[in-house]
Amino acid sequence: MKTAVVILNWNGRKLLEEFLPSVVAYSTEATIYVADNASTDDSVAYLTTQFPMVKIIQNKRNGGYAQGYNDALQHLTEDIFVLLNSDVAVTPGWLPPVIAAFQENPELVAAQPKILDYKNKEYFEYAGAAGGYIDKLGYPYCRGRIFHTLEKDEGQYNDTVNIFWASGACLFIRRTAFWEAGALDAHFFAHQEEIDLCWRLHAKGGHIKYIGASHVFHLGGATLAVANPKKTFYNFRNTLLALVKNVKGVRLWWLLFQRMILDGVAAFQFVFQGKIHHFVAVFKAHLSFYRLLPIFLKKRKIHATNFKYYRINNIVWRYFVLKKRTFSKGY
DSSP: OOEEEEEEESSOHHHHHHHHHHHHHHOTTSEEEEEEESOSSSHHHHHHHHOTTSEEEEESSOOHHHHHHHHHHTTOOOSEEEEEOTTEEEOTTOSHHHHHHHHHOTTEEEEEEEEEESSSTTBBOTTTTTOEEEOTTOOEEETTEETTEEOBOSSTTOSEEEOSBOOTTEEEEEHHHHHHTTOOOGGGOSSSHHHHHHHHHHHTTOEEEEEEEEEEEEOOSSSSOTTOHHHHHHHHHHHHHHHHHHBOSTHHHHHHHHHHHHHHHHHHHHHHTTOHHHHHHHHHHHHHHHHHHHHHHHHHHHHOBOOOOBSOSOHHIIIIISOOOSGGGTO
């Protein structure tokens, strides 16, 4: 199977300097592309002179993660796409275990490796850890990461298991499945668009796996820091949009009602913590959600299914009330 490792870049020369060498060194089985999202720095010139073996795709606009990859991938013909963040360091032998899984299982449409913290390499990283799930209300969580509790990697997730979503930080996906599912939804722009995509992949009968025999290190927050209110905005808004788009039936409205209440609680927690900008971000997220609602109601007619997407009903109750802070404690 032919593999394309595609790194999306926007004004990220420093990240390319730090992380691209490992990708070039340890990805000899693949063709490496950097898809530049209309950068205004000297990223492209740097790539041309320092990494002539890397193929450059120049997007005409900065469409964020979702549209950026959709634009970049449309002319690639490799069997497997690896959507790799520009702040990920890969390791020797990271590709073969995952590619072998695709070769052995025709129903496998997407996968991710073990994702560890680049700054604290003994611990899992927030964005993906050891494979993702969501609860009934759409809150995402991972094996190895529940909310902001990160587990130490002690080999407890060295397995291969079915998961609900694979992290966009290092997402392996069949080319045919990517396009048949409708690609990434550009309305998300950034954050949780991979969850929406994986939801549609499941609805079409595909399998998604975490493969612990492969591991990478993710810096995280390189493009949008955790403390940035924009991250809060996209996370709160996009969870609501994903629910509208993918949950079939009248139960959606009860789920949205519960989410709105919990979002309000979270917003006022930001106030008590002195994070006024994040309180405003939640408010803006809801306004943006209402503006996009007519568009997503149309998408809902196409994509909503009765597929059971959740393992647990309410992660907020388990984590904050029952104090179950790790995946093995009841998730």
